[in-house]
Amino acid sequence: xxxxxxxxxxxxxxxxxxxxxxxxxxxxxxxxxxxxxxxxxxxxxxxxxxxxxxxxxxxxxxxxxxxxxxxxxxxxxxxxxxxxxxxxxxxxxxxxxxxxxxxxxxxxxxxxxxxxxxxxxxxxxxxxxxxxxxxxxxxxxxxxxxxxxxxxxxxxxxxxxxxxxxxxxxxxxxxxxxxxxxxxxxxxxxxxxxxxxxxxxxxxxxxxxxxxxxxxxxxxxxxxxxxxxxxxxxxxxxxxxxxxxxxxxxxxxxxxxxxxxxxxxxxxxxxxxxxxxxxxxxxxxxxxxxxxxxxxxxxxxxxxxxxxxxxxxxxxxxxxxxxxxxxxxxxxxxxxxxxxxxxxxxxxxxxxxxxxxxxxxxxxxxxxxxxxxxxxxxxxxxxxxxxxxxxxxxxxxxxxxxxxxxxxxxxxxxxxxxxxxxxxxxxxxxxxxxxxxxxxxxxxxxxxxxxxxxxxxxxxxxxxxxxxxxxxxxxxxxxxxx
Amino acid sequence: xxxxxxxxxxxxxxxxxxxxxxxxxxxxxxxxxxxxxxxxxxxxxxxxxxxxxxxxxxxxxxxxxxxxxxxxxxxxxxxxxxxxxxxxxxxxxxxxxxxxxxxxxxxxxxxxxxxxxxxxxxxxxxxxxxxxxxxxxxxxxxxxxxxxxxxxxxxxxxxxxxxxxxxxxxxxxxxxxxxxxxxxxxxxxxxxxxxxxxxxxxxxxxxxxxxxxxxxxxxxxxxxxxxxxxxxxxxxxxxxxxxxxxxxxxxxxxxxxxxxxxxxxxxxxxxxxxxxxxxxxxxxxxxxxxxxxxxxxxxxxxxxxxxxxxxxxxxxxxxxxxxxxxxxxxxxxxxxxxxxxxxxxxxxxxxxxxxxxxxxxxxxxxxxxxxxxxxxxxxxxxxxxxxxxxxxxxxxxxxxxxxxxxxxxxxxxxxxxxxxxxxxxxxxxxxxxxxxxxxxxxxxxxxxxxxxxxxxxxxxxxxxxxxxx
Numbered sequence: 042x043x044x045x046x047x048x049x050x051x052x053x054x055x056x057x058x059x060x061x062x063x064x065x066x067x068x069x070x071x072x073x074x075x076x077x078x079x080x081x082x083x084x085x086x087x088x089x090x091x092x093x094x095x096x097x098x099x100x101x102x103x104x105x106x107x108x109x110x111x112x113x114x115x116x117x118x119x120x121x122x123x124x125x126x127x128x129x130x131x132x133x134x135x136x137x138x139x140x141x142x143x144x145x146x147x148x149x150x151x152x153x154x155x156x157x158x159x160x161x162x163x164x165x166x167x168x169x170x171x172x173x174x175x176x177x178x179x180x181x182x183x184x185x186x187x188x189x190x191x192x193x194x195x196x197x198x199x200x201x202x203x204x205x206x207x208x209x210x211x212x213x214x215x216x217x218x219x220x221x222x223x224x225x226x227x228x229x230x231x232x233x234x235x236x237x238x239x240x241x242x243x244x245x246x247x248x249x250x251x252x253x254x255x256x257x258x259x260x261x262x263x264x265x266x267x268x269x270x271x272x273x274x275x276x277x278x279x280x281x282x283x284x285x286x287x288x289x290x291x292x293x294x295x296x297x298x299x300x301x302x303x304x305x306x307x308x309x310x311x312x313x314x315x316x317x318x319x320x321x322x323x324x325x326x327x328x329x330x331x332x333x334x335x336x337x338x339x340x341x342x343x344x345x346x347x348x349x350x351x352x353x354x355x356x357x358x359x360x361x362x363x364x365x366x367x368x369x370x371x372x373x374x375x376x377x378x379x380x381x382x383x384x385x386x387x388x389x390x391x392x393x394x395x396x397x398x399x400x401x402x403x404x405x406x407x408x409x410x411x412x413x414x415x416x417x418x419x420x421x422x423x424x425x426x427x428x429x430x431x432x433x434x435x436x437x438x439x440x441x442x443x444x445x446x447x448x449x450x451x452x453x454x455x456x457x458x459x460x461x462x463x464x465x466x467x468x469x470x471x472x473x474x475x476x477x478x479x480x481x482x483x484x485x486x487x488x489x490x491x492x493x494x495x496x497x498x499x500x501x502x503x504x505x506x507x508x509x510x511x512x513x514x515x516x517x518x519x520x521x522x523x
Numbered sequence: 524x525x526x527x528x529x530x531x532x533x534x535x536x537x538x539x540x541x542x543x544x545x546x547x548x549x550x551x552x553x554x555x556x557x558x559x560x561x562x563x564x565x566x567x568x569x570x571x572x573x574x575x576x577x578x579x580x581x582x583x584x585x586x587x588x589x590x591x592x593x594x595x596x597x598x599x600x601x602x603x604x605x606x607x608x609x610x611x612x613x614x615x616x617x618x619x620x621x622x623x624x625x626x627x628x629x630x631x632x633x634x635x636x637x638x639x640x641x642x643x644x645x646x647x648x649x650x651x652x653x654x655x656x657x658x659x660x661x662x663x664x665x666x667x668x669x670x671x672x673x674x675x676x677x678x679x680x681x682x683x684x685x686x687x688x689x690x691x692x693x694x695x696x697x698x699x700x701x702x703x704x705x706x707x708x709x710x711x712x713x714x715x716x717x718x719x720x721x722x723x724x725x726x727x728x729x730x731x732x733x734x735x736x737x738x739x740x741x742x743x744x745x746x747x748x749x750x751x752x753x754x755x756x757x758x759x760x761x762x763x764x765x766x767x768x769x770x771x772x773x774x775x776x777x778x779x780x781x782x783x784x785x786x787x788x789x790x791x792x793x794x795x796x797x798x799x800x801x802x803x804x805x806x807x808x809x810x811x812x813x814x815x816x817x818x819x820x821x822x823x824x825x826x827x828x829x830x831x832x833x834x835x836x837x838x839x840x841x842x843x844x845x846x847x848x849x850x851x852x853x854x855x856x857x858x859x860x861x862x863x864x865x866x867x868x869x870x871x872x873x874x875x876x877x878x879x880x881x882x883x884x885x886x887x888x889x890x891x892x893x894x895x896x897x898x899x900x901x902x903x904x905x906x907x908x909x910x911x912x913x914x915x916x917x918x919x920x921x922x923x924x925x926x927x928x929x930x931x932x933x934x935x936x937x938x939x940x941x942x943x944x945x946x947x948x949x950x951x952x953x954x955x956x957x958x959x960x961x962x963x964x965x966x967x968x969x970x971x972x973x974x975x976x977x978x979x980x981x982x983x984x985x986x987x988x989x990x991x992x
Binding site for chain 2: 439450462464467
């Protein structure tokens with residue numbers, strides 16, 4: 042039994058990253074290193090208005106005063122911020138009339154990823170804003186969305202076309218002074234997505250962005266801003282894969298969500314950046330700041346994430362529940378294998394009355410990986426009748442990995458109820474035995490049990506993502522058993 | 524000798540006082556103890572006093588306390604003293620070996636060190652360093668590391684006196700040993716008692732540790748206790764803390780467990796200005812068992828902070844933590860429980876639970892139940908709740924004709940009782956149960972046992988206001 046398990050473990054740890062390939066597309070790059078000139082170069086390349094450059098420079102000057110934080114439960118060699126190319130865009134033609142004009146190699150990349158644009162176009166209900174490295178190259182379904190007044194475009198386009206909205210909302214949830222990586226992102230962000238749902242509109246499509254890191258040595262600094270006006274609804278999906286590369290790649294994105302009165306935003310992520318090889322060499326550093334604010338009454342924001350990739354994941358999608366009766370949700374499955382490290386969780390800051398939040402976090406560790414849940418639940422004195430329920434479970438596969446839980450609970454009034462529970466254990470021998478004696482082989486049995494374990498979260502994902510997420514879980518973990 | 528220089532910050536004063544009073548401090552201490560204190564002083568100089576920028580001290584700010592002009596006793600004050608006259612223990616019908624520390628110094632009733640017929644040694648640490656230097660040197664500083672805590676380092680540098688208990692192999696100490704720590708001083712006092720408990724193989728001992736203050740003066744007690752449980756030893760430790768509103772009590776207790784030993788710790792905090800309990804439990808060898816319980820009932824501006832670190836370093840060990848608290852007025856409670864399961868600690872069972880009742884909007888709770896796990900064949904769980912009395916339970920009791928006030932008291936008692944029931948000595952459980960009950964009814968104040976009849980009426984009016992619940 043032991044031997045067989047080891048074999049299976051070998052097999053799983055031996056399975057190569059499926060989405061590792063490199064697309065040879067002509068690139069236009071900024072020189073290595075970070076100075077005010079780099080920032081001016083980026084801003085000029087993107088034809089940005091003056092105000093944007095000012096914000097970038099302010100953020101850069103602030104960033105220079107900051108030190109890189111080191112408190113997370115992760116270890117990595119020091120990052121040389123002067124050895125990164127901060128801007129790289131695929132060379133593109135002025136405007137793309139149809140898919141035929143898209144670089145065929147680029148299209149091939151998407152096909153390898155299993156998201157050919159042609160099919161995506163036909164896939165009912167999904168609009169794709171594909172980001173190859175840093176610049177949006179194709180956007181679909183714009184017309185359908187435009188009819189409803191929904192704005193869904195690349196961030197740089199929004200800066201040019203909707204400067205008033207950008208001025209009004211950018212940096213209101215994650216100001217550049219927030220943290221080291223937020224300052225860095227604000228200074229050098231390349232592109233990203235902007236979503237604006239007008240008052241009373243239920244977005245007819247599930248919006249989706251595929252990110253890819255492509256050129257060697259380029260940091261990816263995405264910026265997403267979602268604004269949901271009164272009574273609106275949107276479901277936004279973000280998914281990523283990255284090709285195999287030897288050097289570590291830095292990814293420091295910012296996501297900001299603003300939900301006004303009665304609005305609802307559902308944000309789903311499947312994260313599958315390249316995790317590094319079996320020895321822990323290479324892989325993406327994923328240091329992301331994600332935060333939403335339930336600004337108005339009865340608003341609701343939910344984060345759902347499936348994290349299987351990245352050498353290091355360090356992110357806490359957080360929510361500020363300011364409006365009375367607002368609701369926040371956080372559902373997470375984080376899988377780490379080999380030498381991956383993840384320190385992820387959420388913050389729920391209850392400011393308004395009768396605010397509610399739910400946290401369900403499932404961590405799965407295998408190989409030599411370390412997986413931490415770190416979360417804060419805070420109710421202030423004015424947050425009367427606030428209610429939180431948190432559950433974070435960890436599953437350990439193998440005796441060389443680690444699973445950690447660091448919850449912080451701060452309660453500041455008597456009428457709130459906060460509950461936190463967590464368990465850590467290995468895969469149940471009983472469940473395995475049951476599956477095996479029913480003639481299910483070890484690999485399928487573990488896949489079954491892990492999928493069952495994560496079901497509570499997977500069921501929160503939109504249909505398209507749920508399928509991909511289940512596949513990812515199986516790829517990452519099949520057969521791992523301690 | 525009481526010394527006080529009030530111009531320098533406390534840290535610098537302590538450093539200079541150390542050298543000025545070195546002959547007094549060294550006294551008849553063993554050479555090993557003196558070597559330890561030099562290293563500890565360097566560690567204290569490096570770390571200093573804790574501040575809120577340190578992760579473990581984020582919610583407990585002692586900067587104001589450090590501004591007090593403290594006095595220090597570097598030698599035992601040999602004034603006539605009769606403990607029974609000024610203090611009677613509230614757990615009076617408990618038959619114990621009772622020893623008393625006044626301002627950190629052992630109070631000699633008969634002899635400073637008693638050797639029972641079964642070989643158990645109980646008495647003053649200062650005396651034990653003279654009579655049994657080989658035992659003291661074997662254990663002193665072995666469990667309490669000065670490197671990670673400025674307060675432990677400070678205590679280690681100034682080791683002078685405290686309680687020393689040695690229980691030989693196979694001996695069961697019939698009566699619980701009761702240690703009464705009393706602070707009685709006309710000036711603000713900083714004291715640093717150091718305790719040691721060594722339970723040899725297969726022995727069994729119970730220690731009841733009561734902390735009281737007799738004056739309303741500011742005091743700063745920085746205690747370090749090291750407990751060594753040899754294979755199959757059983758140690759029960761109870762701490763009852765009932766201190767004045769101006770007292771600051773820091774306890775650092777280190778348990779070191781060897782194969783198949785069992786330790787239980789119960790901390791009952793009834794009153795105290797600022798109370799911080801650090802429990803550091805190392806499950807060094809296989810099949811050890813640690814049961815840690817705590818109950819804190821705080822009101823007004825009281826601040827209680829329990830920090831637990833359990834280090835599962837060996838296979839097949841069990842640990843359980845249960846900490847519960849009721850907070851009234853502007854009281855503040857902090858709980859941080861960390862379970863560390865090392866790679867080799869397979870078949871670990873570790874549980875942790877922290878429950879809090881908040882009675883007002885001004886009261887605050889910060890709780891951090893942390894798990895850090897590196898082994899896979901483990902069962903670990905933790906839970907934390909913060910809330911109010913269950914309205915459905917209240918409705919049930921009211922529907923049975925029980926008045927609202929009684930129903931509330933009943934439910935709070937039931938809430939606290941889960942911890943009280945963990946106390947294994949029957950008379951002690953009853954006494955503590957009744958103290959908790961009186962405390963919740965507002966009948967127990969810190970002056971209850973005090974016969975000083977001081978004029979300060981401050982803390983005597985003391986009531987959990989039921990109307991606020």
